[in-house]
Amino acid sequence: MSDRIVGVLLALFAGWYSWEARSYAVDFGDPMGPALFPEILAPPVGLLGLYLVLRPDPDPEWSTGRYLLSQLATVVALVAYALLLQPLGFILATLVMVACLTAMLGARLPQALLGGVVSSLGFFALFDWFLGIPLPPGLAFGG
Amino acid sequence: MDILFSLAHGFAVATQPVNLLVAFIGCFVGTVIGALPGIGPVNGIAILIPLAFSLDLSPVSALILLTSVYYGSMFGGRIASILLNIPGDSSAVVTCIDGFPMAKQGRAADALAISAISSFVGGTLATVGLTVLAPTLAMAAIHFGPREYFALYVMAIVIVGGIATGNPAKTLAAGLLGLAIGTVGIDPATGIPRFTFGAYELYEGIDFVIVAIGLFAISEFLIYIEQRRTGPIEQVPVGRRTTALRQLTYPATSLRASLLGFVIGVLPGAGATLASFMGYALEKRVSDKDGTFGKGDPRGVAAPEAADNAAAGGSLVPMLTLGVPGSGTTAIMLGMLVTLNVQPGPLLFQQQPDIVWGLVAALYVSNVILLILNIPLVGLFAKLLTVPSHYLMPGVVTVSFLGVYSVNQNSFDLLLMVGFGVFGYLLRKLSIPLVPVVLGIILGTPMEQSLRRAMAASGGDIWTLVESPLALLLHAITACVILVAILREAGRRRNAAAVERGA
Amino acid sequence: MEIIAGRRALAAGMLGLAGLAGARPAAAFVGPRPECLAPSAPGGGWDFTCRTVGRLMQELKVVSQPVQVSNMPGAVGAVAFANVTSRRAADNNLFVATSTVGLTQIAQRRYPGDVDRVRWLAMLGADTGVILVRADSRFKTLGDFLDALKADPGGIVTGGSSSLGGYDHLRLLLLAQKAGIPSADLKRFRWIHYDGGGPAVTQMLGGHVEVVSTDLAEIAGFVEAGQIRVLGAMAEARLAGSFANIPTAREQGYDVVGLNWRGFYTGGRVSDEHYNAMIAGLKQVYDSEGWKEAARRSGLQPIWRSGPDFERFVANMVTELRSLSQDIGIIS
Numbered sequence: 021m022s023d024r025i026v027g028v029l030l031a032l033f034a035g036w037y038s039w040e041a042r043s044y045a046v047d048f049g050d051p052m053g054p055a056l057f058p059e060i061l062a063p064p065v066g067l068l069g070l071y072l073v074l075r076p077d078p079d080p081e082w083s084t085g086r087y088l089l090s091q092l093a094t095v096v097a098l099v100a101y102a103l104l105l106q107p108l109g110f111i112l113a114t115l116v117m118v119a120c121l122t123a124m125l126g127a128r129l130p131q132a133l134l135g136g137v138v139s140s141l142g143f144f145a146l147f148d149w150f151l152g153i154p155l156p157p158g159l160a161f162g163g
Numbered sequence: 164m165d166i167l168f169s170l171a172h173g174f175a176v177a178t179q180p181v182n183l184l185v186a187f188i189g190c191f192v193g194t195v196i197g198a199l200p201g202i203g204p205v206n207g208i209a210i211l212i213p214l215a216f217s218l219d220l221s222p223v224s225a226l227i228l229l230t231s232v233y234y235g236s237m238f239g240g241r242i243a244s245i246l247l248n249i250p251g252d253s254s255a256v257v258t259c260i261d262g263f264p265m266a267k268q269g270r271a272a273d274a275l276a277i278s279a280i281s282s283f284v285g286g287t288l289a290t291v292g293l294t295v296l297a298p299t300l301a302m303a304a305i306h307f308g309p310r311e312y313f314a315l316y317v318m319a320i321v322i323v324g325g326i327a328t329g330n331p332a333k334t335l336a337a338g339l340l341g342l343a344i345g346t347v348g349i350d351p352a353t354g355i356p357r358f359t360f361g362a363y364e365l366y367e368g369i370d371f372v373i374v375a376i377g378l379f380a381i382s383e384f385l386i387y388i389e390q391r392r393t394g395p396i397e398q399v400p401v402g403r404r405t406t407a408l409r410q411l412t413y414p415a416t417s418l419r420a421s422l423l424g425f426v427i428g429v430l431p432g433a434g435a436t437l438a439s440f441m442g443y444a445l446e447k448r449v450s451d452k453d454g455t456f457g458k459g460d461p462r463g464v465a466a467p468e469a470a471d472n473a474a475a476g477g478s479l480v481p482m483l484t485l486g487v488p489g490s491g492t493t494a495i496m497l498g499m500l501v502t503l504n505v506q507p508g509p510l511l512f513q514q515q516p517d518i519v520w521g522l523v524a525a526l527y528v529s530n531v532i533l534l535i536l537n538i539p540l541v542g543l544f545a546k547l548l549t550v551p552s553h554y555l556m557p558g559v560v561t562v563s564f565l566g567v568y569s570v571n572q573n574s575f576d577l578l579l580m581v582g583f584g585v586f587g588y589l590l591r592k593l594s595i596p597l598v599p600v601v602l603g604i605i606l607g608t609p610m611e612q613s614l615r616r617a618m619a620a621s622g623g624d625i626w627t628l629v630e631s632p633l634a635l636l637l638h639a640i641t642a643c644v645i646l647v648a649i650l651r652e653a654g655r656r657r658n659a660a661a662v663e664r665g666a
Numbered sequence: 667m668e669i670i671a672g673r674r675a676l677a678a679g680m681l682g683l684a685g686l687a688g689a690r691p692a693a694a695f696v697g698p699r700p701e702c703l704a705p706s707a708p709g710g711g712w713d714f715t716c717r718t719v720g721r722l723m724q725e726l727k728v729v730s731q732p733v734q735v736s737n738m739p740g741a742v743g744a745v746a747f748a749n750v751t752s753r754r755a756a757d758n759n760l761f762v763a764t765s766t767v768g769l770t771q772i773a774q775r776r777y778p779g780d781v782d783r784v785r786w787l788a789m790l791g792a793d794t795g796v797i798l799v800r801a802d803s804r805f806k807t808l809g810d811f812l813d814a815l816k817a818d819p820g821g822i823v824t825g826g827s828s829s830l831g832g833y834d835h836l837r838l839l840l841l842a843q844k845a846g847i848p849s850a851d852l853k854r855f856r857w858i859h860y861d862g863g864g865p866a867v868t869q870m871l872g873g874h875v876e877v878v879s880t881d882l883a884e885i886a887g888f889v890e891a892g893q894i895r896v897l898g899a900m901a902e903a904r905l906a907g908s909f910a911n912i913p914t915a916r917e918q919g920y921d922v923v924g925l926n927w928r929g930f931y932t933g934g935r936v937s938d939e940h941y942n943a944m945i946a947g948l949k950q951v952y953d954s955e956g957w958k959e960a961a962r963r964s965g966l967q968p969i970w971r972s973g974p975d976f977e978r979f980v981a982n983m984v985t986e987l988r989s990l991s992q993d994i995g996i997i998s
Contacts, residue, residue, distance in 0.1 A: 039356070053353070061339055092641055118558070124388075125391075125552065135558075354831055522918075
């Protein structure tokens with residue numbers, strides 16, 4: 021079943037991709053144009069999608085319950101981190117994210133906090149000071 | 164003989180004690196930096212330049228420092244590939260395929276040693292080839308026009324399709340998806356933005372680092388969470404090498420891959436990434452009798468590493484004879500020459516042979532130092548895996564974010580990386596291989612551009628693609644590869660059917 | 667692009683280092699926290715411009731604080747342009763690197779706004795456009811080439827380091843216009859884009875493209891080696907030094923100046939006083955030996971244009987490029 025869904029999605033993607041590509045046109049100098057290569061790619065993708073609908077592999081074992089929940093929580097944490105890195109600053113954002121992830125992987129709270137503190141300060145020193153890649157200072161440095 | 168004399172002179176300079184010391188420092192720092200995903204030689208060089216100036220190094224010593232940082236960070240990229248399944252740069256992608264399974268089996272130190280040894284072999288053979296063949300090869304490289312490049316990329320895609328194990332339809336779909344992702348951004352030929360949804364962040368295309376780190380590193384984390392369901396994950400014993408060094412050399416593999424890598428490297432623009440992929444594909448075709456490739460076969464680490472380094476050497480040919488950088492390595496080296504007031508170009512070779520051959524010698528010396536430095540250290544690097552997972556994995560995630568953040572310093576890229584992480588997770592669950600996706604992204608743009616250049620030159624005549632003998636030859640090889648694959652698959656099915664009937 | 671970036675990054679790094687020398691206050695430059703905005707990633711051409719000029723400002727004590735270089739890559743400068751026009755139009759600390767490449771984008775309406783949304787400060791140097799053929803080519807002069815092009819517009823394969831409609835392409839079309847080739851025929855030219863001047867010339871040596879239009883600096887080595895012939899340089903007068911024997915397009919009767927200049931703009935609501943102070947600061951940089959040296963290294967001819975003169979120059983260039991782009995259908 022999973023493969024059938026993938027097949028349908030692939031075919032839909034191919035259709036959209038080809039349709040979208042058709043809008044890219046120039047009327048000068050380039051015999052092939054920016055649309056042709058995507059239009060060449062789309063049909064085989066669509067056909068492969070149909071093939072998967074007709075000849076799917078056995079379903080993988082999808083994660084469920086508690087594990088699916090922690091995967092979802094992880095994704096939420098990662099998205100939140102991506103959005104909060106600049107406003108909160110590297111140190112604070114990283115501390116929170118690493119602590120959450122560590123706790124979720126089964127560490128006790130003090131351990132998790134320790135992990136967060138060590139990672140955030142350690143990586144800040146490594147990247148900002150040693151490698152010279154400026155990280156957002158954010159709230160921690162009032163900046 | 165002039166060449167040999169200049170090279171000997173270069174070596175004499177490069178092996179002075181101060182230069183050896185400099186190379187040592189450069190290799191070490193480079194290795195450490197390169198091990199951080201997304202952080203590459205440019206950062207390493209930026210750090211060490213102040214050092215070079217404050218120590219008042221001679222131009223040659225400065226060159227040696229920078230080449231050794233470059234080589235060190237290349238090797239460092241392998242550390243991340245093998246231990247953590249995060250390719251640090253595009254030529255390290257293929258090293259993940261067998262390197263990471265080796266690490267999971269507790270053979271991380273072996274894999275790292277193999278990487279160092281076969282890199283060394285590739286580098287050595289390339290230096291020899293360069294000295295003997297440079298002028299001849301340069302002329303050949305010029306004849307590679309758009310249609311020949313296109314034929315080469317088609318061949319690469321087809322051959323590399325054989326890299327992945329499992330459902331061929333899924334492999335193919337993965338490769339095509341990669342090519343499609345590669346079309347995002349401003350079309351280089353006409354300046355028209357494609358598939359950008361009006362987001363300026365997508366105009367320059369999706370950076371390879373974002374895709375690779377997302378697909379590999381973030382998906383690894385999600386997979387890891389799920390695997391805990393099957394009970395506590397066993398800590399793999401790591402540390403020492405499990406095999407004698409002599410048994411880690413794989414001479415035949417390294418030789419084959421080096422030859423292929425060198426030839427690909429000579430073509431400007433094809434580069435080390437293509438070489439590493441094709442070196443792997445060739446080796447798999449030749450040696451994979453028992454289906455061990457992709458499951459931690461040491462030859463699957465040796466081949467791409469040898470090819471990669473041989474290609475780096477081969478790419479010196481266009482640089483030395485034409486002054487055109489053929490790869491990332493030579494681009495950085497040309498940059499160094501420019502800062503030493505050397506004008507790159509076809510006269511480089513005649514006007515300043517000392518500097519040029521000094522550079523070749525410097526590269527080679529870095530290669531040797533890297534081997535000497537890293538063989539004893541592989542155990543130490545592999546110890547990284549003994550850090551308890553609940554600390555290691557979040558740390559890896561942080562480094563992933565930082566590697567991506569350092570590219571453009573915006574949140575958009577971070578979100579994109581997380582998106583690719585979820586995408587990569589789904590692909591892995593569905594047994595759709597990740598490597599063809601990455602390969603498609605890397606090869607898509609040059610493939611499309613070479614096709615369009617050929618079309619522009621011929622005024623839209625499609626037959627131009629097969630009108631050159633060289634292109635025709637490449638297409639013929641591709642056709643043979645496909646034919647053999649079909650026959651083999653058919654044979655396998657017949658056998659399977661026969662076995663079934665027999666049983 | 668990547669290849670060039672690597673080289674520039676290194677050069678920038680090296681130059682940046684030299685800039686670590688001390689700075690003492692003697693502010694001719696307005697704004698307490700001078701900032702040069704490079705609309706490219708670290709290592710790009712605009713980044714190089716910012717870092718070089720920033721370093722020199724500090725060395726020459728034009729500024730009391732080190733010039734901070736910030737990068738805002740995206741859409742060939744459009745992201746930075748949007749940011750400056752919307753949020754930092756009155757910021758007297760800020761100057762933004764740009765070049766002919768950025769201006770071409772404005773001319774083709776790929777930036778959110780036109781030239782009058784910002785104030786154009788000055789240009790400090792320029793690379794020169796050249797038309798190249800192989801040393802054994804059938805074309806001996808610009809006239810030979812353009813006549814052949816006029817006779818058979820689709821019969822000659824041309825190429826360069828910009829996309830269709832990019833500046834290398836447009837420069838060639840400007841020449842063709844001066845040769846009297848009608849607009850309808852301009853569309854029929856075959857144009858192959860390469861990732862840089864070096865690759866384009868290499869492919870020309872291999873016979874895959876016959877005529878290349880690009881900047882001189884990157885391919886100067888090939889000219890010196892005698893492997894290629896320069897049919898014409900799109901400069902106002904003959905170049906100095908070893909390139910003095912290159913004929914200009916103008917002296918061959920095709921009055922086209924195709925300079926790829928490097929310069930700066932600032933926000934549209936910066937006051938005259940600050941605007942003039944910025945120009946004075948840039949002038950000090952331009953007059954220094956350090957700039958001559960840096961320009962020479964990266965193959966630029968030092969050229970100075972500033973204030974109203976520069977604004978007129980920019981406006982004229984945009985008008986010219988825009989009408990050409992409309993003629994050949996790049997924009998409507």
